Amino acid sequence: MRSGKKVSSRRSKSSEKKRGKTRRKLKVSARSGGRKKSARSSVIAVIITIVVILSATAVLVWLGLDIAGGMLFADNERFTIKTLVIKNGGPTVREFITGKKQISEGVNMFSFDIMDVRDEFLSRAPNYRSMEISRHLPDTLIVEVFERVPVVRVGSRSLVADREGYTFVSRSAPPTLPYLRKYDGPVRPGAQVTGMATAALELLEACDDPRMGIDIKIIEVDKSEYMNVDLVNGKRVKINWDNMGERTEKSAEELHYKLQKLAMVLRSEDSADAKVIDLTYENEVYAQ
Template identity: 30%
Template sequence: MRQAARIRPGEPASPGSLRRILGGAAGVVLSLALLTGAVQGWRWLTDPGTLPIREVRVLGEFRHLSPARMEQGVADRATGGFFGIDVEGIRKVLLDEPWVREVSVRRVWPDTLQVTVLEQVPVARWGEHALVNDAGELFRPDPATIPRRLVRLEGPRGSERELLARMRYLESLLRPLGLALAELEMDRRGAWSFRLAQGPLVMVGRGDFEARTARLARIWTRVLRPRAAEIERIDLRYANGLAVRYRQGGQALSLRDPRPSRGEC
């Protein structure tokens, strides 16, 4: 069995041992030098004075957002230099604006920050203080910026997508009749009602939504159109017909669907 050579006190080290000791010491010194250089280099790169951001570009199609205000807001936060700037922090700040649906922030060499913004596209109002986008998602901008021309939806929390789907169905049903939807509501019991832009309130009830509204379309074309301006309310909660209340004198009229759909109740 081979035994490791031992160096006794006062005995000179062999050339091989000396080389190993010097090599190890050189490796430690080199590692420390590289680490120090890396730290100093990183400090230099992240120093705000190194490659400062000189230009902010905001890209997108805007109707409710101001690109100039967004550029100024980003420029005020772009203080970390090209490598040190907090890109994710800027993105989160921009997403706090209710009219911003999505945003990406990226560096463009050597001194530019490019911000691409996707603005919310509202398709309906939700109550009086919120909006619904085309994915059925709620957002709450400044009330002064809410477009009042949009259909107003109202329903229990979590029913936004269902109301949006019913709104689209009704709009496609009413448009050929020359009618427009103004409001659509589902109450806590699941009963539906809507108001036409022309004024009448339509009570649908809890069941057979499509069958009942299709019945309205058939009877409207044949019977109701001539006196449309006088109608106050239409009640579809009947088996094979509907009831109409007129504004003048509160006159009521019951009408039977001449072609009821099979399975209606």
């Protein structure tokens, strides 16, 4: 019985020692974790401080440059416009520059943003392709505009499109301009043609070469597989080509190949009485 009590007493002391060790280990672990958290917080605080300082520095530099720029340019009487040159565009451009934007002789040439002026003008006048504004220090400002060149009529007789497909109103376009028929896309000034109409523009550009001898009167773009093209000489041509409308080098090669065939057929006496020339087959040409 006594020996049993002794065993029990030893186990109890041993257990207490183990628990003590465990408690000491837990205390050490907790202290270590606290130091790690504190270190991470310090690092984060340093990073935030650096970011704030850099941001504040950037703002101050920007403000300094802005103020310096104003003192050197926008508020400098040396850069007052004495000569304003407006090339092309006529009264429309001059009224916009001197009237709407109030840019004229006596105004500082750095008191306005060139890109803002250009973008606003082009959004108001879709018949112009681009505007260039250049400052020639110390006192000359040159404004030059470039009009779009119509290559085809679209929709109403006064609406035309240029090589890039942008539509605009032109009452001075030649009456012999080809006509884009059966186009169901957006038809309004400033819009850009889509779908098979882009292939029609590619065709017109390729036929612009006088050596081809191909004069187009009407292009129908209501089919997705091919286009019906009416020539000035009264013949109708059905035509398609690989990658049509993509405006790539491959597409241009395929189209040129088809047009060479068409030019040969048009020069041939055998096709003199033909009404329709079919170029929708890969290696054959049919005339009827």
